[in-house]
Amino acid sequence: MTTVVVVDDHAIFRSGLRSDLAADIEVLAEAATVDEAIAQIAQYRPEVVLLDVHLPGGRGGGGREVIEGSATLLAEVRFLALSVSDAAEDVVSVIRAGARGYVTKTSSGEEISAAVRAVSGGDAVFSPRLAGFVLDAFGSAGVAVDDELDRLSAREGEVMRLIARGYSYKETAKQLFISVKTVETHVSAVLRKLQLSSRHELTRWAVNKKLI
The missing domain is CATH 3.40.50.2300 (Response regulator)
Incomplete structure (x- = not known):
């Protein structure tokens, strides 16, 4: 067994x-x-x-x-x-x-x-x-990408992908079955950990990393 x-x-x-x-x-x-x-x-x-x-x-x-x-x-x-x-x-x-x-x-x-x-x-x-x-x-470079992604928790990664794809906070909350306030908290954490200043920069970062 x-x-x-x-x-x-x-x-x-x-x-x-x-x-x-x-x-x-x-x-x-x-x-x-x-x-x-x-x-x-x-x-x-x-x-x-x-x-x-x-x-x-x-x-x-x-x-x-x-x-x-x-x-x-x-x-x-x-x-x-x-x-x-x-x-x-x-x-x-x-x-x-x-x-x-x-x-x-x-x-x-x-x-x-x-x-x-x-x-x-x-x-x-x-x-x-x-x-x-x-x-x-x-x-290859996949590991280098993950070095930055390792800074994010699993939930922060989920929020990051949806926000980077253009989902609103409300749409993201509905998709992940969490509150809008929780989404806002995760987005703030993601921007801080990745040293970005806005969701627009986040989208450009995700595109450059070929994550979306």
Whole structure:
């Protein structure tokens, strides 16, 4: 049996994933937030952690923060990122933090089970459409782009992309299911961290980095 902890903030997804995993994969525990995940991983020490990239709690770092918070266990626990996102900064961020693979939530239960087994055995696993990108990112300027993006939390990155694409604060709030005030706070943090003075500069920065 391969033991896993499932980390995702949607209970319905966790339940569906648990039922779709192969019989030789045992789910020891589930977690919905950064803090819960770090605690569950430390308690159960699974072979593999199925980890959503975007999670509430902690300092806003999502899946990357979970990996960093479990750094002392990286020799025995392997992380497999599982997300709806295939954005460049999300993929490279968690891989740099220590994840052994990254698959999208469009993968079947059979595919995810195979990825769990592979990661447990020490292999690196990526969804087919991400594999080439990961190689390119770590061998070229993609890593340099991520050096700046590393300053942003996962949520700040989401807000940044939408604002840079021309979404209003209200539209961004609706898209991400957060308040307009929270969007304003995130935008201020993004501009400060990237040393920009306006959303117009942010758009130019994102275009230059080929993020939109």
